[in-house]
Amino acid sequence: MSDAYLLDSLPQQLGSDMPARDLWIGFDLGGTKMLAALCDERMEVIARKRKSTKGHEGAEAGIERVKNTIEKVVEEAGVSLDRVAGIGIGCPGPLDLNEGVVLQTPNLGWKNVPICELLEKEFGIPTVLVNDVDAGVYGEYRLGAAQKAQCVVGLFPGTGIGGGCVYNGQILRGPKLSCFEVGHMRVVPEGDFCGCGRRGCLETIASRLAISSEVAKAAYRGQAPNLLELAGTDLSNIRSGVLAEAIEKGDKMVEKIVRNAAKHLGVAAGGLINLLCPDVILLGGGLVEALPKLYSEEVRKAAEDFSMPAYHDSFKVVVATLGDDAAAKGAAVWAQATIESRG
Amino acid sequence: MSDAYLLDSLPQQLGSDMPARDLWIGFDLGGTKMLAALCDERMEVIARKRKSTKGHEGAEAGIERVKNTIEKVVEEAGVSLDRVAGIGIGCPGPLDLNEGVVLQTPNLGWKNVPICELLEKEFGIPTVLVNDVDAGVYGEYRLGAAQKAQCVVGLFPGTGIGGGCVYNGQILRGPKLSCFEVGHMRVVPEGDFCGCGRRGCLETIASRLAISSEVAKAAYRGQAPNLLELAGTDLSNIRSGVLAEAIEKGDKMVEKIVRNAAKHLGVAAGGLINLLCPDVILLGGGLVEALPKLYSEEVRKAAEDFSMPAYHDSFKVVVATLGDDAAAKGAAVWAQATIESRG
Numbered sequence: 001m002s003d004a005y006l007l008d009s010l011p012q013q014l015g016s017d018m019p020a021r022d023l024w025i026g027f028d029l030g031g032t033k034m035l036a037a038l039c040d041e042r043m044e045v046i047a048r049k050r051k052s053t054k055g056h057e058g059a060e061a062g063i064e065r066v067k068n069t070i071e072k073v074v075e076e077a078g079v080s081l082d083r084v085a086g087i088g089i090g091c092p093g094p095l096d097l098n099e100g101v102v103l104q105t106p107n108l109g110w111k112n113v114p115i116c117e118l119l120e121k122e123f124g125i126p127t128v129l130v131n132d133v134d135a136g137v138y139g140e141y142r143l144g145a146a147q148k149a150q151c152v153v154g155l156f157p158g159t160g161i162g163g164g165c166v167y168n169g170q171i172l173r174g175p176k177l178s179c180f181e182v183g184h185m186r187v188v189p190e191g192d193f194c195g196c197g198r199r200g201c202l203e204t205i206a207s208r209l210a211i212s213s214e215v216a217k218a219a220y221r222g223q224a225p226n227l228l229e230l231a232g233t234d235l236s237n238i239r240s241g242v243l244a245e246a247i248e249k250g251d252k253m254v255e256k257i258v259r260n261a262a263k264h265l266g267v268a269a270g271g272l273i274n275l276l277c278p279d280v281i282l283l284g285g286g287l288v289e290a291l292p293k294l295y296s297e298e299v300r301k302a303a304e305d306f307s308m309p310a311y312h313d314s315f316k317v318v319v320a321t322l323g324d325d326a327a328a329k330g331a332a333v334w335a336q337a338t339i340e341s342r343g
Numbered sequence: 344m345s346d347a348y349l350l351d352s353l354p355q356q357l358g359s360d361m362p363a364r365d366l367w368i369g370f371d372l373g374g375t376k377m378l379a380a381l382c383d384e385r386m387e388v389i390a391r392k393r394k395s396t397k398g399h400e401g402a403e404a405g406i407e408r409v410k411n412t413i414e415k416v417v418e419e420a421g422v423s424l425d426r427v428a429g430i431g432i433g434c435p436g437p438l439d440l441n442e443g444v445v446l447q448t449p450n451l452g453w454k455n456v457p458i459c460e461l462l463e464k465e466f467g468i469p470t471v472l473v474n475d476v477d478a479g480v481y482g483e484y485r486l487g488a489a490q491k492a493q494c495v496v497g498l499f500p501g502t503g504i505g506g507g508c509v510y511n512g513q514i515l516r517g518p519k520l521s522c523f524e525v526g527h528m529r530v531v532p533e534g535d536f537c538g539c540g541r542r543g544c545l546e547t548i549a550s551r552l553a554i555s556s557e558v559a560k561a562a563y564r565g566q567a568p569n570l571l572e573l574a575g576t577d578l579s580n581i582r583s584g585v586l587a588e589a590i591e592k593g594d595k596m597v598e599k600i601v602r603n604a605a606k607h608l609g610v611a612a613g614g615l616i617n618l619l620c621p622d623v624i625l626l627g628g629g630l631v632e633a634l635p636k637l638y639s640e641e642v643r644k645a646a647e648d649f650s651m652p653a654y655h656d657s658f659k660v661v662v663a664t665l666g667d668d669a670a671a672k673g674a675a676v677w678a679q680a681t682i683e684s685r686g
Contacts, residue, residue, distance in 0.1 A: 093653075150517075150518050167510070167515070168513070170511070172510070173620070174494070174620025174622075174654070174657060175493050175494075175620070175622055175657060177620060177653060177657070179617070179618060179619055179620035180618055181617040181618065181651055182618070184617050184651060185617070186610070186649065187529070187532075188532070189530075189531070189532065267529070271529060272618075274524040274527050274528070275522060275523055275525070275528075275615075275618070276515065276517075276522055276523075277516070277517025277518070277520060279517075279518055306529065306541070308524055308527060308539060310436075310520060311517070311520070314518060314520070
């Protein structure tokens with residue numbers, strides 16, 4: 001009896017040199033900053049460590065910074081690395097998801113970096129690579145605003161527009177690469193040129209960059225006096241918070257431009273509803289956090305206007321709740337699901 | 344030894360009143376005709392029975408025709424209904440897939456018909472309802488041109504444009520309804536009005552009906568002399584075979600119009616590649632059967648032009664091979680997969 005009890009309470013702790021592996025690290029590897037979050041079994045964050053990415057220093061130095069951030073986060077929590085059961089790395093693409101290789105990330109300047117192999121060699125801990133937006137959507141599905149949904153379509157307008165879809169508990173992905181490139185859905189065929197080389201992509205009208213460039217024009221013309229005072233006409237200074245503040249202070253033209261961007265996000269959502277019939281449209285990212293009501297309203301309306309009536313009762317529009325932790329927590333819980341499903 | 348052998352060869356035949364249930368019926372319930380296909384375990388068709396649907400006679404008479412067609416197909420094969428393990432009904436939507444109810448089918452004129460319950464009551468055989476295009480795509484995935492694909496995106500231009508997606512062996516669907524309404528993807532925002540009430544849907548430029556109406560104009564203007572001679576200017580007479588024949592006889596304007604329609608199908612395919620990264624784009628339906636080379640060429644080219652370069656190596660364009668049997672065989676094999684997975 002007592003033996004059985006012991007085995008039950010310490011399932012993996014078979015000796016003093018083998019502590020229970022009950023913690024998970026989620027790692028958000030972004031273009032400008034990296035964040036490691038150490039999570040317990042319930043995915044509560046017990047320690048965080050941030051560093052700037054310094055992509056210009058190259059991949060080798062970058063991987064050293066990643067390793068160091070991982071070491072620091074467990075150190076800060078005062079636990080041993082031996083307690084970490086798995087590491088999930090959320091990173092912008094393109095990625096080889098099967099081999100765990102960062103193929104290329106324009107923001108990082110890395111090319112063909114076998115990040116999972118390098119970290120597994122260093123720490124001896126199973127490591128899983130996942131697209132950062134997919135991780136964020138999966139995180140909201142498991143821990144945040146989209147729990148228990150059959151199908152979540154996530155739309156994250158930022159500098160570009162990130163998208164991800166969790167269907168029946170799995171991240172929709174290609175055989176090797178991640179997919180769900182909603183930013184390049186064609187919503188305004190005669191619109192501006194996109195970074196991808198084509199015209200009319202959703203990003204050209206609904207990203208923060210697209211909004212910034214249009215409001216900067218308005219400010220230059222004298223139609224956005226508050227914005228002009230807050231940020232001038234340099235796109236780099238026109239962040240989400242500035243847009244929200246200018247709207248609040250009465251810049252009608254800024255509001256009009258942001259609403260039009262949000263509407264087009266809803267047009268894309270409508271198209272995705274016709275294809276996938278999601279029960280949850282999940283909105284997130286800086287713009288949505290700064291203007292949650294405006295975004296929810298416009299996206300819901302346009303999503304209804306641009307989808308089949310048969311689907312109107314089946315979806316709701318929700319705003320992400322995990323904030324800056326979304327990608328890191330999502331990567332941690334995705335690593336847990338992936339590694340535990342391997343047996 | 345001999346007992347074990349007997350059990351092996353007759354796994355479900357436990358007495359003379361309980362024959363092995365080793366056959367499956369796939370039923371293609373269309374607006375104008377219905378087709379029952381009796382299939383063996385390997386999904387080879389051992390008997391077929393066709394009837395006209397006569398939707399105008401109402402649902403009750405229609406269900407009687409369905410029952411009768413099922414009885415006739417087993418009669419024709421000379422087998423007992425007791426050998427049928429399951430029935431799959433492929434039907435245009437909207438359908439309640441969970442409850443097995445035909446909610447509404449404009450083509451049939453039926454409303455809220457619990458077809459699965461009615462047939463199960465009549466025959467005592469498990470019955471599964473599935474969207475007819477989904478059934479066709481699933482059939483090609485299991486038995487035809489798209490076998491072993493991780494993700495098949497099926498595009499079937501006809502009077503409208505049907506679409507379906509099989510991802511990791513499952514038909515993508517909503518919580519209750521089928522989805523993947525590719526015909527209403529917005530590809531030409533300033534284009535013609537669609538039957539759905541919006542403008543610019545793929546159907547308005549790439550369906551057989553859209554093509555017919557444009558070539559009829561050309562014929563009227565004297566720019567399609569062969570087509571004019573073959574079919575006149577009545578849209579009802581301008582079928583896929585006529586289009587192919589007019590092109591073969593040298594109607595350059597007809598070819599131009601059909602190529603433009605096929606190109607837009609490829610534009611939609613490109614958008615779907617960015618979203619789902621399918622390994623197979625499956626083309627089917629009357630137009631594609633009549634002009635397989637033209638369609639494959641145009642769709643491949645436009646799909647590349649309108650998708651991200653990272654995905655160009657991961658997909659191929661194939662033409663469906665099951666022909667008129669696709670929906671019936673697909674419904675049969677889907678019923679088999681569904682019923683057997685229930686244990």
